[in-house]
Amino acid sequence: MLSSPSNPNRLRLILAAVVFVMILGAVGVMLLRADQTAEAPEPTSEPEAEAPAQTPTIPLPPPALTRAQLLDMVEAAASAHAAGEPAPDGQAALAGRNFRVRIPFGCFGPREAGSDAWAWWEYADDGATIRLSARPDNWTETAFVAQLGGGPYDAVEGFWIPRPWMASDACPPIRVDPLGGAPAASPQTVGLAAFFGSDSSRVDQRGGRAWQAAVRAPEGETLERPTGFHLIVEGRLGAFADGRPVRCQSAGPDQRPLCVIRIRREYVAFAAIGSDEIIQEWRS
Secondary structure (H helix, E strand, O other): OOOOOOHHHHHHHHHHHHHHHHHHHHHHHHHHHHHHHHHOOOOOOOOOOOOOOOOOOOOOOOOOEOHHHHHHHHHHHHHHHHOOOOOOHHHHHHOOOEEEEEEEEOOOOOOOOOOOOOEEEEEEOOOOEEEEEEOOEEOOOOHHHHHHOOOOEEEEEEEEOOOOOOOOOOOOOOOOOOOOOOOOOOOOOEEEEEEEEOOOOOOOOOOOOOEEEEEEOOOOOOOOOOOOEEEEEEEEEOOOOOOOOEEEEOOOOOOOOEEEEEEEEEEEEEEEOOOOOEEEEEEO
């Protein structure tokens, strides 16, 4: 008969089995953790939010100067000239600015026979057509230009701004008293002038040629009497030798200074007063 193991041996066997089981359990736990670590995705950092790209700001050009603003500029220059003071400092900054001026003409009806007006309108074709004409004055040989210096100039072509005491570019509502007759008009004192040097292109010069256009009524109809027309002049302000766009002169202390704004003429058009519809236009 085989003898059963003694109690001490049995105890050792049991302890060995327990230790073996514990070792297996520890190894299993370690393997399981290693598996989980391998399978678990590495945490990724969230991408930083990019700041929105800023659209570059393109500064808009200042609006074109109007008749009223040009007359304010002239008023300040004339006052300084009459008082013997330096021209206003801020006016040099206006050189190069765009301007748009509407010069009214024909406010009191069609031109009279023999008129030498710089701008006029008249009926033709028994009232079925209105012809328009405007031309710049030739100021090349005037005393004003001679006193400016800076020449010689191939041509100096200018327009007067009529009734500079009015900020509005409309026709005046005041009519001539038919019994009293038309009083003498005040001398012109505010002008726009384009200066062409000897090296300037002759393409932009009018050389005495007028801008002309025609408005025609539908077949069999006649045109209503207009209230007047505008010559629209656009361009940029130039600069005289002192860097300012306006120069004034006067013959004496009791005379209003005569002031001329130097311009670069870029656009001319006809339009009826009270209408934005262009009858005809010319670009330089």
